[in-house]
Amino acid sequence: MVVGTGLALLALSTNALAEPCDTVLAALQQERHLSQVKQTEGKQTTEYLDGPNIALSLSCALGKPNIAVTWDGPAPDQGFYDLVGRTGSLVSTRSAADVVKASKQCRKEALKDESEIATVEQKGLAIECQAFARDGGGTTITVFSE
Incomplete structure (x- = not known):
């Protein structure tokens, strides 16, 4: 009985962790x-492509999803930022416009930094x-759930 209960709890916790990712995947x-x-x-x-310059990766490995959107080339276009905003708002509590604004700020800071990395x-x-x-x-922008 104890083993069965432990397995049931494990299954429930695994399903609870998968739920936010399933919503984002959908x-x-x-x-x-x-x-x-x-x-x-x-x-x-899960990895996706959007044309020749944009790749998106959804990671659910830590239970809380995060999304990384990559632009291959010099300055990302507005379509890239629109995608970052729409998909970033799926994993954060902020609006797409807030995600876009913070992403542009982060990119600007990363370009100025010797390490080429920044955090907002x-x-x-x-x-x-x-x-x-x-x-x-x-450019790679990663939006974390918290």
Whole structure:
């Protein structure tokens, strides 16, 4: 009886952790320009492409989802930031406009920093980014759930 109870609790906790990711995955399936290219076993990581310059990765490995959006090239276009805003608001409590504003601020700070990395933290929003101009440029914005 004790073993069965432990397994039931484990199953419940695993389902509870998967639930936020399932909701985000369902929303990402509705993004008309995203094409899923890879998904690991157990849906720990799901990767998408949006045209030749944009890649998106949803990570559910830690129970709380985070989304990383990458731009391959110099300055990201507005479509990139719109995607960051829409998908970032799925994993944070902030609006898409707030996510876009913080993402642009983070990228600007990363370009100025020698390490090419910056972090922006606000109530209900945590963003880490890497941005560089060398080798043709690139930007990755990661939005964390908390």
